[in-house]
């Protein structure tokens with residue numbers, strides 16, 4: 001029996017204030033966390049678990065959709081405190097999660113001359129000593145499936161929960177003011193791949209998307225929404 005709990009974590013820096021949405025997959029008594037939030041966010045995760053009646057001692061696995069600081073930021077802190085928790089990501093993402101290759105986001109930010117604070121934030125991410133690989137279409141447990149959805153980054157993954165017709169989309173899609181949108185252009189490293197990934201998820205029977213940025217989006221016509229998003233692409 002699979003169930004989902006969407007966590008809502010507040011990120012606040014200066015004037016900026018918004019929420020991010022990691023997701024907990026409940027599989028009988030075991031818990032799987034998809035993405036961890038920013039560096040130093042472990043206490044936020046712990047509080048969110050508590051608010052939702054989830055016990056962190058039941059957390060077995062963290063799945064990272066990709067290595068961006070807001071997704072893997074707290075993972076090292078988490079496994080330091082809870083060493084029984086395993087971590088998985090796609091094969092392409094492994095060298096970045098282990099810090100063996102320079103963060104693609106850092107590379108991009110430096111190239112574009114991004115804000116110093118943003119660069120500092122990326123640099124503050126602690127890397128893991130070990131991580132396990134998942135592959136496209138791999139079943140994590142009971143109809144919980146890995147879907148490789150590159151574009152935002154190579155090896156970015158989403159998680160499809162068949163029984164709930166739900167896609168945990170990482171940064172493949174964002175939900176903004178009740179509207180589902182394509183990932184923000186400036187953070188997409190390969191736009192063609194991004195469109196291909198959206199075409200790929202058209203084949204899935206989805207009625208709900210949980211976006212890391214923006215949270216849940218529900219529709220009985222999600223397929224139509226996706227088709228419109230694909231047709232529009234980045235040609236706005």
Ligand SMILES: [Zn+2]
Nearest residue numbers: 066068152171
């Ligand atoms: Zn990202």
